[in-house]
Amino acid sequence: MTERVKLMQGNEACVEGALDAGVLFYAGYPITPSSEIAEEFAAKLPKVGGKFIQMEDEIASMGAVVGASLAGKKAVTATSGPGFSLKQEIIGFANMIEAPCVIMNVQRAGPSTGLPTSPAQGDVMQARWGTHGDHPALVLCPNSVTDAYLLSFQAVNWAERFRTPVILLLDETIGHLRERVILPRKDEMVITNRKQPHGAPGSFQPYDITDEDLIPPLPPYGGGYRFHTTGLYHDETGFPSNRPEVTSRLLNRLHEKIDKYKETLFLYETYGLRQANQLIISYGASARSAKAAWRIAREKGLLVGLLILKTIWPFPEEIVAQAGHDKNNIVVAEMNRGQLIGEVERVMDKRIPIRGAQRADGVLITPEQILAKLEGVN
Amino acid sequence: MTERVKLMQGNEACVEGALDAGVLFYAGYPITPSSEIAEEFAAKLPKVGGKFIQMEDEIASMGAVVGASLAGKKAVTATSGPGFSLKQEIIGFANMIEAPCVIMNVQRAGPSTGLPTSPAQGDVMQARWGTHGDHPALVLCPNSVTDAYLLSFQAVNWAERFRTPVILLLDETIGHLRERVILPRKDEMVITNRKQPHGAPGSFQPYDITDEDLIPPLPPYGGGYRFHTTGLYHDETGFPSNRPEVTSRLLNRLHEKIDKYKETLFLYETYGLRQANQLIISYGASARSAKAAWRIAREKGLLVGLLILKTIWPFPEEIVAQAGHDKNNIVVAEMNRGQLIGEVERVMDKRIPIRGAQRADGVLITPEQILAKLEGVN
Amino acid sequence: MEMEKYFRVDKLPHIWCPGCGHGSVMMSIVKGIDKMGWDPEKVTVVSGIGCSSRAPGYMNFNTLHTVHGRPIAFATGIKLANPELHVIVITGDGDGAAIGGNHLIHACRRNIGINVVLFNNQIYGMTSGQYSPMTPEGSMATTSPYGNIEPPFDLCELTRSAGANFVARGTVYHLPKLDSYIEKAFGKEGFSYVEAISQCPTYYGRRNKMKTPLEMLEWQKKNSIDIKKARDLDSEQLKGKIITGIFAERDDEEYTARYDQLIKSVQGGKE
Amino acid sequence: MEMEKYFRVDKLPHIWCPGCGHGSVMMSIVKGIDKMGWDPEKVTVVSGIGCSSRAPGYMNFNTLHTVHGRPIAFATGIKLANPELHVIVITGDGDGAAIGGNHLIHACRRNIGINVVLFNNQIYGMTSGQYSPMTPEGSMATTSPYGNIEPPFDLCELTRSAGANFVARGTVYHLPKLDSYIEKAFGKEGFSYVEAISQCPTYYGRRNKMKTPLEMLEWQKKNSIDIKKARDLDSEQLKGKIITGIFAERDDEEYTARYDQLIKSVQGGKE
Amino acid sequence: MPKKGKVEIKESWCKGCEICATFCPKKILGLRNDGKMEVKDPENCIACNQCVLRCPDYAIKVEVIENND
Amino acid sequence: MPKKGKVEIKESWCKGCEICATFCPKKILGLRNDGKMEVKDPENCIACNQCVLRCPDYAIKVEVIENND
Amino acid sequence: MARYEIRLSGAGGQGLILAGIILSEAVVRFTDKEVVQTQSYGPEARGGASKAEVIISDEEIDYPQVNKPDFLLALTQEAYNKYNRDLKEYGIMVVDERVDIAMRGGPTYVVPIQKLTQEKLGTRMVVNVVSLALFNKLHEVVETEKLREVVLERVPRGTEDLNKKALELGEELAENLNQYKIKSKEEEEEE
Amino acid sequence: MARYEIRLSGAGGQGLILAGIILSEAVVRFTDKEVVQTQSYGPEARGGASKAEVIISDEEIDYPQVNKPDFLLALTQEAYNKYNRDLKEYGIMVVDERVDIAMRGGPTYVVPIQKLTQEKLGTRMVVNVVSLALFNKLHEVVETEKLREVVLERVPRGTEDLNKKALELGEELAENLNQYKIKSKEEEEEE
Ligand SMILES: Cc1ncc(C[n+]2csc(CCOP(=O)(O)OP(=O)(O)O)c2C)c(N)n1
Ligand SMILES: Cc1ncc(C[n+]2csc(CCOP(=O)(O)OP(=O)(O)O)c2C)c(N)n1
Ligand code: SF4
Ligand code: SF4
Ligand code: SF4
Ligand code: SF4
16 A cells, blocks of 8 residues: 555546546646656556557647547546637537547746746636537646646546546646645545446437436447537437427436436535634635635634635535535635635625635745635734 | 618627717628628728728727727627637737727527527626626627617727727627618717827837726827737736736726726616606617516506616616616516526515516517516516 | 438437438438448547538438537548548538638648538528528628628638648538549548538528428539539639539648658658 | 848857757858849749748848748748838748748749748758658658658659749759859749758758768758759669759749739729 | 440439530530420430539439349 | 957856857857856867857957968 | 517518618607617528518517517428428418418418519519518508618619619519408318 | 744755655654645746744644744745744754844754765755755654655665665754854843
8 A cells, every 4th residue: 555655746646546547648738837647647558558648739639539538548648728718619619529548737826928937726617618509527636746636536536437628727736736646546446437328339429318317428430429529509310409408408417417317416524613713715726825814814813714615616605605605704715816705605694794715926825815705813 | 960860780880880880990700790891891991991801700800990990990890609719819918908899799599500580688797797707897788770880989089098898798699680760960979089198109008097987099000109008917018027016016906997997988868767666677689678667667657667778887776776676576688597686686686576577589578578577567 | 322321210310300401411422432432430420519510410321520620620630640540520611611711721731631512501500590600792691680790711822822732612402423533532542621512491491482402402403513614714703603613622631641651760760 | 241230149159959950051141132233122022931930030131930830921921011122931840841831833934033942951950850741751850759751852853743834953962053042032023942951960961971060061062953954863773862053944924914914904094 | 245324314414514414425416495404304424424424513323223034 | 261259158147058069160169167168278279159159148359460471 | 569570581582681681770760669780691591491570569679580480481391391380370361373381270361472573673683672571561560651761871873763663563462462362271270 | 743834945046845755655654743845836946945844742733834934945046035034033043154144033053965965975966865864854844764765765776775874864954953053132142
């Protein structure tokens, strides 16, 4: 077991988690601060018989990943802000055709080229809404290197389970951080593989929902089931249709197949919620500072609770409402000008003051900044 | 004056509005249902000595538009969902370097290829959050062909005034609709041009804010002021800096230069708000159905008010709060699975029920659907 | 040839306009597959967006209708993930040469085993007739109402320069030759590019004084010139001509084969 | 030549590593501008993202540091909006050949009056050493830890095929020749492409047994072969060689000039 | 000995583009009033298959008829 | 009559890459302990300007000195 | 005229969209009424059935889509099948004689429009203008000369005479429309 | 050891980032302590000053950034100028002898690290390992052999002997460190 205690970098942990989950394909285009992910995959995939390809740009990378996924491989890409913007169109396509894949975005300060080597959490809303049209999103935010490993593993599993793109939203701080990690033994990790069809190939309908889980099986190309796939609205056979009953059925299912499992998708940590009249909510690298602020506040005798979100989309409305409804001050700590705080505002009653501890200048938010938003800190 | 009463198509009206505002450059890539905008520009620009170019894709179009803007021309591009996703990276760049330009997005049903010829309002949140990193957004939604003309004109003016990309967010219904328009006389239209520097070229700093309006002047290339521009965080001289005080100053100003003028930016219509205990909020083509629903409800004797938003970003928080605070039912009508309703929920008190009248199957939302969400309709 | 084996017959007739050349090119591809004797289960046809890109929907293989301009990127992922598959890309002059130009040349460079067939109707059909990067100079299109001033690509030259193993251009008029190019292309390991001049009577023809599909076929016939003959002509004489024939025929090593060797050597030569 | 006239001297020294070739290429461009006698006010230098793309920041003109891969698109807008401007694009083998390849070939095709200088250091410098589409086969890079298996582009062949009016390749080692290519390029109406082989000792050199900038220059010297001599060699013999010289020299009509004619004719010939 | 053919037109697939008629060396095909092709002169078909090759809608089949003489 | 030159090195710009030294035909340039170049043998400069041409950091200037003999 | 919804349908390429636009433009230019016009788009509109819709009203037109047409023209079977469903119970229906229709209550006219156009004008190309004139005459939306003005501005040069004749034919058909009327369900039952 | 913050700084290319990683790895492998390691990135890190930072703690390390180092190594003037500011008042500072420093209160050592490395080992390439060994010996983070084990795994093949010597030199410097101590402000004032 000690073999799984290591010094590891966040980006490297993402790769390890993905490999342990069975990823055999990576396509990407280098960009700071995510490039180590590509570099690690380039070194490690051939060793396990997997394939790494550096494509001509991020769009092509996203396309190749979806292609590889349909060919039956678990597939990943990684990028950062500018590349994440470019991938959006095909992320929407992956959503629509239900192609399992994982997109890692190691956030740096934007907009535009911004500050390529500085931490930020400015792509939080983009991760939810970046592609055109209505669509669901499943987005995970690690706050430690161990988390990076675990959530990367989880992201791959969920992508396969729900036939959907999953976004692993890191930030430069976690991506570049090296720290001591303690990983579960490999034989303790449960790998999920996409569902396969059972019936005769002749009667196979690629989007026919026979199971209650609302998720159609996905056979690999060359595996004996021939089928058609399109980014147009399509019916159960996979062929285009613009009949309103078909289009609404598809769009509803795309959302419901995730909504249905919401409860199991919400990953989070809580600290001292019960004996608290104030609440800090945070995620990603900011959660590290939030934890420090919480510790200091507690040491000062303040009744503060801490909610660290790891699943940020779908937004865990009930969990936040539950944690916050009896508080008289909520501080949302994030490295942007206020993004997830909007969701907190949406779900909380107006009478509870909600304050943002925000920072978007390329520097990791400090515990002091968060403390300053609490009440009773001198 | 009768010369300005015409039958006009929504897409055509966008072109007319832009031309009347002084646009002399268009770069785009065809896509349904926006292509008529390109086609009209292609026919009309050469007549006024302007330039039309069909680029190799939407990314290049967006780049060319920003380039032309820096060369001193008022510039426009138009697209629809998939192209809008592709333009996001450079929209962020335009934000960052403060390049005036107008992006028209004629929405169709997404995600992905979706329903290319069907109406939708699925890109509402994307228009706000589609590019990576924190950034402001100025987004206008016409609900008639006359509106398309007026808001297109306004979008160009505001782009120039605030040195920012402005998004004109149409939908297929309005883009393709032909209707009777009554346009103001040309001599009644006030054109805004970007601010020019006055000092000596030698001392010119392209991002130096000497005026209270927070908006730096923008001389054209070749106009005697040489300067440097970058999408990296930069100081007043235009050169990169990662000093936190510089980066936060820039990002704050980018937001404040618009926030400061919020009040003048909020365009909307209201109907019967005072004598109402219920409220319908809508925008774009949905507002047409909302208007019909409101009319019918009034005819039935219901006390319903109607708020039609034309500026949707920045979100007119106070106006919505003001219109809604004394109502006991708010219906938000939009052609998506619930996008702008999130903002309404955010600003309203929890005790007021907020209902979505939503439709995302490619069909224009009907007055009946909206009526059904009102209380007391049979 | 048995229609049912290769076509989704229940989806026919296809949506293409009367006289559209795309149907002929699609059949040419299917004949090529038939001649190769490939197991339909192992064939994957990938397309972008456009009239031409609707073809895979009618073809009874693993078919993927992707987004505009990127089918080669998807195909690259498919081929690399499973090199056993025969991966065919169907694209248009908009899809493949405008928005998708970069993916095309990079796939040529890598020489990855994908067979691209570009349906070149010299116009954007699906979006109702804007000019494309392969529209002849002077042509009328909805976005070139005064005649197109952009010179078109010679994409056969370009793909050859970029490193494709096989490059050819045929026309719907000279259908048997087109069949033979496609067959040769499919027979190559490595990347192949076949350009099929197709006719769009609806949007190209009507605006350019060729009202019927027949006039367009006539135009193909009159303007085509064999590459061997073209070599003796200068660029002025070749202006507006369709050069047909085989532009490149090489046997450079295919990309996924290289990758497999790399894996072997990294894994220490074990088979 | 007066430094202050063309450089923002207060921004120097530049951020490039010791021995990086980019400084030499930047100077070559400035010398070209000087030789043309262009008014610096009328010169606009546009770049993408990369080490090379940092150059405009040091150059005392209208300078625009855009996003990765798209400088030619921005430049197209600038040139078309104001054809009086001399528009120079500085790009890298990542910026210009990987993500930006499509814009490059389309600009060649349009033959728009932009002068592209591509700093080819055969690696992604800015992001710390991943392989690029111009990295030689077998080279070590952070993303090709077992040696690069992708064949590189010959971008001079490609831009020539795509229609550029002028195409040449020089090296930092053969600096005076590079100067002369850039000067010729600047003298052309229409699109020009000059590729300058530059050295990245930090990320290419160190990993590929050339620890010092000097070894890299030595490599340039040894591997370069003049295009005239290259014509007598076959592709096997040319593998890994740097072919230098002028690849294309044409005088096809420039795009914005065509556009101006179109405007005149639409406006009914009034001047 | 010249072959003989029996031409069959799948009406639901035919779009009336008239390409087949033009390429038919015997000119035996023609457009009907409803915009579909018909075989005007079935006897003269020589089973050359030009129409099959040329029809972009796969709407024509030609069967070779035994030539019994 | 051979020219003579006076070499001036702008230390703050020099990065010590040694390219100039290699291209100097007279080999009069050398690296100092602090990683900057210095002119070790100023007398022998023939003002060939190779170092100026070659320095990627524009850190060298050479002035042609009047040759008075 | 309160809100009046018109649907002109037929095969793609028959020019009914142009007819809808011409009608709308005539309304804008020569009346004080409001008008909106919409149409079918997309590849579907290319081969198969296609429609143009116009709403004319004395009042503001809020909801811009035709849901229950007051008037339906269907020139082909496919168009009829696709678009007849929502016609108002007592709405007017005009179909080409070759269209098989179900019996209904409202006024229904089966007119050999295509045949007569072909016979009298030697081409079917202008069946759209014939239909347009028929509609206009029937409803007297604008005066004949006004409609002619707009038509002549919008049609391709060189086809003016042909289109004038088409206008005349359409009006003639309108005037004799009753001869094409078929019995309604009720009338039949009464017998 | 409660939270202890270490900053190793110098010129890009001197290998201090590797030193930081080696130190952290040694902590993970041979102690029960928590450790995090960060470093400067970007083009800035290329030519100019560069730093590696390590935090070692018996407890969970939440906030992962070094804000007030307990220990600062600065091998170059530029690094010193850029990174000395936040050093804790009584934190330990070790600088190369060629660095000009301001007077301060805490323990300060001016050591000819680079010169001695060059003299004794014939190259400056291993100045990072010398510094690492100096730090480790001073704080006794891990045993000498353990550190050697990690170093030898991480350095390029063929440089093992050189690095062993570098380790020895570093330890030797640590043992004699007092001879390089300079008087603090207070001590000076006391005089
Ligand atoms: C990102 C994006 N941009 C634009 C479009 C619109 N679009 C669809 S098909 C097409 C052009 C099709 O032309 P081509 O590939 O030549 O095919 P054709 O229809 O002529 O066969 C365009 C521009 C789109 N769907 N997506
Ligand atoms: C959209 C996007 N993708 C990726 C990057 C990251 N990136 C910055 S520069 C670069 C490559 C630079 O290589 P090159 O153009 O050859 O320039 P060099 O640094 O070698 O001079 C990359 C991949 C980015 N900034 N934006
Ligand atoms: S529009 Fe043109 S390309 Fe498309 S189906 Fe019709 S004829 Fe073919
Ligand atoms: S990394 Fe390479 S290309 Fe970039 S500045 Fe250093 S040597 Fe030059
Ligand atoms: S087989 Fe030949 S002869 Fe017979 S109908 Fe077809 S084309 Fe004409
Ligand atoms: S070439 Fe320039 S930078 Fe290099 S050592 Fe010589 S003077 Fe210094």
